Amino acid sequence: MEEWEKEVLQTKVLPALYRAKEYLKDNRYDSAYNEIEDAIAVIANRLLPELDLIDLDQIRVLALIDKEE
Secondary structure: OOHHHHHHHHHHHHHHHHHHHHHHHOOOHHHHHHHHHHHHHHHHHHHOOOOOHHHHHHHHHHHHHHHHO
């Protein structure tokens, strides 16, 4: 993993996920959802530039299939 990727994870993604976790503890679901959406957007836009929208849609479909099992 490159240094800029580590920085993005440490400064953007992980803090958003931890905030989401805290919001869930307080039953603040809308705020948690927004934090998770922000983390996903950072990952998709900054950490996975080689993926195109088709790949992201396939990831979303696989995530939904895994959830159902």
